[in-house]
Amino acid sequence: MRPEEYALIVLRRWWLVLLAALVAGGVAFLYSNAQPLSYQVSTRLMAVAQPPDYWMDLYAKNRLASYKNMIDNGDFVAAALKQAGLTVDPGQAMGMLSLGDDHDGNVIKIVVTDTDPDRAAAVANALASGFVARSAADNQQIVADYPQADGQKRGTVEIVKLETASAPQTPIGPRVKLNTAAAALLGLAFGVLLTFAAAYLDDTLRSEEDIDRYLALPTIIEVPRA
Incomplete structure (x- = not known):
């Protein structure tokens, strides 16, 4: 055609x-x-090698995926919410949560989307603060369990909260x-x-060309429309 x-x-x-x-x-x-309107907030965590060292910094980069898995864990989420005094259901909070990372900057991004902007900010801050506290406790345990023979401080990865999430004023959806x-x-x-x-389903012959194409018959006479 x-x-x-x-x-x-x-x-x-x-x-x-x-x-x-x-x-x-x-x-x-x-x-x-x-x-309903939906709001999105985010906060960032940075993995910092202590003391600053190339190999420790490389180790910190390689740990980003593990850190994300630790945050996206039901037990951790429940503990962080409880520690912050929030009554949000852990399962609901995990449904609101998404995680990203900037590998070059050793940064983990915690993103929370919810219909309540204040609750979204509270959950994001609770998870960020909870992971900072957990990391600090883990580092203390590592230093205590594995002391350096020369008396120097053992290298660790410190998690630092870069900003505090605030309740957004503008919704992101629905679009x-x-x-x-x-x-x-x-x-x-x-x-x-x-x-x-x-x-395709219409088998009506509408013109002389249709007759010639589908029937291969010559047109003998054509009746004009009234």
Whole structure:
């Protein structure tokens, strides 16, 4: 088929394309508007080699993945929330939590997303402070269990909290306009597919070219439209 024939198929059923786009966009708009506002906060932890040393710094970088696994742990989350005096369910808090890292900067990023901005900030700070305290306790135990023979301080990795998370004022979601536009575009594409499907199933012969193409018969007479 020629490009103009494809265009004609779509134009012949333009209402179907428009209807699909409107329905998809409308559903997405209503669904997005029904969702509660969500807020996101973050705080960062840095793994610092003590005393500063190339090999200890390299060790700290290699420990970032392990630190993230330790934070994303139900027992740790429950203990950190309890220590901070929060009544948030640990399972709910873990569902709000996501973690990232900057390997070059030895930084772990704690991100909490929630419908309550104050609660999100409180959970993020509780987890950050809890991990700082846990790391300090672990370092004390390491120094006590493995003293240096020459009396020097054993190298450790200190976790430092870089900032305190504060409750955000602006929600990050739901993204009503973006969701509506994306759904409308998908509906538009689906509508175009429907027009081609309808054209494929339609066996009506609409022109002399159709008769020649599908039946390979000559046209004897053509009755003009009234």
